[in-house]
Amino acid sequence: MTEVTVEAVESVGEQTVALALSTPDAFDAAPGQFVLVRKDADGDAGYYTISSPDVEGTFEITVGYPEGESAEESLGTWLADRAVGDTVDVEGPLGHVQYRGEGDVVVYAAGPGIGPAVGIAERAIDAGNAATVVYRGENPPHEARLAALREAGATVAVVDALDGEHLTGETANVYVFGFDEFVEEAKAVLEADGRDPSEAAIESFGPA
Missing domain, CATH: 3.40.50.80 (Nucleotide-binding domain of ferredoxin-NADP reductase (FNR) module)
Incomplete structure (x- = not known):
C-alpha cells in the first residue's frame, strides 16, 4: 500500500463526492483502471475506479456513500468525511480496462x-x-x-x-x-x- 494525500474533496451529486488524491511516483494509470483504498492497516478496503482523464499530479476517485444505519461503518462515508491534507492508503493501479486516447x-x-x-x-x-x-x-x-x-x-x-x-x-x-x-x-x-x-x-x- 502507498500513502497518498487528499488534495481536494468535492460534492458531485446526491451522496457522492469526488476525491483528488496525490499521484504516487511511477503511478502510470488511465481512466477505467481502479485502485484498492484502505482505511488503515487493519481497516476496511474497497475498489474505486479512476474518474479523472489523467493522473498528472493528482488522480480522482468518485465515492458514493449510504444513508441510514449502515452509513457510520461504511468505507464510502469514511472517505467522504476526509478533508484536504488527510491521507489514505491505496494500492494500484489495477485492472486491464483502460483508455489512453485511442479512438472514438x-x-x-x-x-x-x-x-x-x-x-x-x-x-x-x-x-x-x-x-x-x-x-x-x-x-x-x-x-x-x-x-x-x-x-x-x-x-x-x-x-x-x-x-x-x-x-x-x-x-x-x-x-x-x-x-x-x-x-x-x-x-x-x-x-x-x-x-x-x-x-x-x-x-x-x-x-x-
Missing part, C-alpha cells in the same frame, strides 16, 4: 460507473476523438462535467433503459461500467446491434 468511445454506465465514464470521455475529447456517454438512471453525479462534455461536442444521454440508438460508429471503442445486471443489459444491446460483447471493455462491480 461509447461508454455505457450506471451507478458508480459514471466516474470512469466521464474520465474516459474527457480524455477522448482532449485527444480529438468523438465521445458518447450513455447513463442509465436519474440525476447522474458529475452533472457539471457532463455539461462541459456536451459543450465540447460529446453526446451525453441519460436514459431509463438501454438501446442501440447511441452505438454510432462501427470502429468506436465500447466501454461498460456498472453492476452485474446492468452489464448483462449492455451485453444484450451490443448483441442486438450485431456486435460481439467480448470485444467491449467491460468492468462489472459485482451484484448490486
Whole structure:
C-alpha cells in the first residue's frame, strides 16, 4: 500500500463526492483502471475506479456513500468525511480496462460507473476523438462535467433503459461500467446491434 494525500474533496451529486488524491511516483494509470483504498492497516478496503482523464499530479476517485444505519461503518462515508491534507492508503493501479486516447468511445454506465465514464470521455475529447456517454438512471453525479462534455461536442444521454440508438460508429471503442445486471443489459444491446460483447471493455462491480 502507498500513502497518498487528499488534495481536494468535492460534492458531485446526491451522496457522492469526488476525491483528488496525490499521484504516487511511477503511478502510470488511465481512466477505467481502479485502485484498492484502505482505511488503515487493519481497516476496511474497497475498489474505486479512476474518474479523472489523467493522473498528472493528482488522480480522482468518485465515492458514493449510504444513508441510514449502515452509513457510520461504511468505507464510502469514511472517505467522504476526509478533508484536504488527510491521507489514505491505496494500492494500484489495477485492472486491464483502460483508455489512453485511442479512438472514438461509447461508454455505457450506471451507478458508480459514471466516474470512469466521464474520465474516459474527457480524455477522448482532449485527444480529438468523438465521445458518447450513455447513463442509465436519474440525476447522474458529475452533472457539471457532463455539461462541459456536451459543450465540447460529446453526446451525453441519460436514459431509463438501454438501446442501440447511441452505438454510432462501427470502429468506436465500447466501454461498460456498472453492476452485474446492468452489464448483462449492455451485453444484450451490443448483441442486438450485431456486435460481439467480448470485444467491449467491460468492468462489472459485482451484484448490486
